[in-house]
Amino acid sequence: MSIENPYYSHEFHGDYELISIGALELEEGGTIPDCRLAVATFGRLNEARDNAILITSWYSGTHQIWRDAYIGPEHALDPAKYFIVAIDQIGSGLSTSPHNADGANASIAMSKFPHVRIGDDVRAQERLLREHFGIERLQLVVGGSMGAQQTWEWAVRFPDKVLRAAPIAGTAQNTPHDYLIAEYCREGIMSDPGWNGGEYASNEDVFEGLKRQAHVWALVGFSSEFWKQEVWRALDFDSKEAFIEGFLEPYFTTMDPNDLLCQAWKWQRGDVARNTDGDLAAALGRITAKVFALPIDEDVLFPPRDVQPQQELVPDSECRVIQDVLGHLGLFAVADTYLPQVDRHLGELLATEV
Amino acid sequence: MSIENPYYSHEFHGDYELISIGALELEEGGTIPDCRLAVATFGRLNEARDNAILITSWYSGTHQIWRDAYIGPEHALDPAKYFIVAIDQIGSGLSTSPHNADGANASIAMSKFPHVRIGDDVRAQERLLREHFGIERLQLVVGGSMGAQQTWEWAVRFPDKVLRAAPIAGTAQNTPHDYLIAEYCREGIMSDPGWNGGEYASNEDVFEGLKRQAHVWALVGFSSEFWKQEVWRALDFDSKEAFIEGFLEPYFTTMDPNDLLCQAWKWQRGDVARNTDGDLAAALGRITAKVFALPIDEDVLFPPRDVQPQQELVPDSECRVIQDVLGHLGLFAVADTYLPQVDRHLGELLATEV
Structure with a gap:
């Protein structure tokens, strides 16, 4: 039986829409009978449906921080130019999650919720973008931390759909310390x-x-x-x-x-090499997107020395280190100096012809 | 009432002697009525009583690791040349500690054990060396981690007694992260x-x-x-x-x-500036010992960037960074490359005329 938690509400997360993509078969086995994803959009999809940017969410986070800090006319993620779609991950508390699994999902509520993988999220997001919005190509996929894991997975799994990718403070293959x-x-x-x-x-x-x-x-x-x-x-x-x-x-x-x-279970197992029988170089080698990997210099979880060797396996890529004494949780955009760096890198990436 | 714990025994820690220094008044108030320190010695005290080295112990550790890994004829800590005294800290489980407080200490057993500070240990050790062994001057004080905290404290508190000091992987003033x-x-x-x-x-x-x-x-x-x-x-x-x-x-x-x-409580509050009304520069500035600070490059607890600025406040000092991928627990001397570095630095320090 699902339970109430007032935190996961419009009161705390503003506008978002719950969009069902139907049943989602999971990589670990089992099914989410009615997979609903919380989606917040900013800007307008153009007629060609080719101005979309996807934002993925991190551990404990939702679209909210992106809306409040990263998106706006003064930022690279500018709704005047792009149709920005932020999709909250499965288990985020807004999308289908253990605590809110009711109705068709009642059989997987609480302790019965199945294991979900990064790849499940990415497949669910791809289906949603295609079926609900008719989006077949993304100008950019961007996310931080677990959102970076999803970003990497997108670039490996759907190379034809991802023109640019900016994983912030996250790896394509999780490290043992993480x-x-x-x-x-x-x-x-x-x-x-x-x-x-x-x-x-x-x-x-x-x-x-x-x-x-x-x-x-x-x-x-x-x-x-x-x-x-x-x-x-x-x-x-x-x-x-x-x-x-x-x-x-x-x-x-x-x-x-x-x-x-x-x-957390999903985070532990983030690994794009699952797409290539464990061959990380093969997985990253098939990325066709222009990639800017954006680790944070003081990050204990995903330090540049973990990110850069993975970035270097991507044909068209750069590692651009963000300076932030906060470390990983610099993602909350607390330091005045943080977002200008992110905006500069994302702006340059978006300006790159691909 | 004290309790039994078979780990704290000669079976697991080899030879050591329990030496009482009598009642120890504590900086935080309260008294250890019969403060007994576990002491292991190696080599012979010469007639001049001027060939002594003191080793202090780290969190969870005792003299045992020093005996097994650091001390020997092939090491800088050579019992053929020096009288090496390893003293286990209060609360170590071998010296007077919450679990073994019996007899005269019964009133401070278990939850009633008073707070002990690094300074209490150092005063207790000084009294023991002076009263029991007649040692008034130390060729070297060396310890790792909390043992480094004690080493720093010795150099600040008893400048006339410490000729050389080698704090390994530890700071003179604990950091907030620690x-x-x-x-x-x-x-x-x-x-x-x-x-x-x-x-x-x-x-x-x-x-x-x-x-x-x-x-x-x-x-x-x-x-x-x-x-x-x-x-x-x-x-x-x-x-x-x-x-x-x-x-x-x-x-x-x-x-x-x-x-x-x-x-752990003691570790949290290690701070030589307590001797100088909070003035860290004044405390470290009064050290007369030749000091080699030996942080470990990959140490998360006491990284070189925390140690070095403190070392630089000591008049006659050097910061020598030990390379060890293990990080802080490199102190266990697991890597083949670890002890040769320690031996080289301690050997050069001991060879320095002071």
């Missing part, structure tokens, strides 16, 4: 007796577990320099403890535990 | 209902908590390259999971939860 980070996010949640094997009545039953999950992000989501330089002061907190209690913990404790677990 | 790492080690333990506010019957009651504590070390104790390059294969494991289950978890789950908490 796997462990996600594993201990999972452990934080699942070690709470209130999680109860995934059958709780409210996310509040798993408050302590969600808090422990938040603390993994305190350890690795930011750089050590973020803490040393007390960058959290810029966010109007008086101490690192106040920042953790006032930002990180509330951010995560409002969310659904099973939804986060669904995403 | 504070958080230790905090989530503590949370791992304390979130286990079996911990029971520090009043458990056996460390086995806190098995899950100790495991979660071990997982913090999986996240930050090694570098991401350690995991990517699968360096654990050199330790005869077949997978990272087998390494975690076969090495990290058993290493920590045999230990005493309260003892680890005592050490």
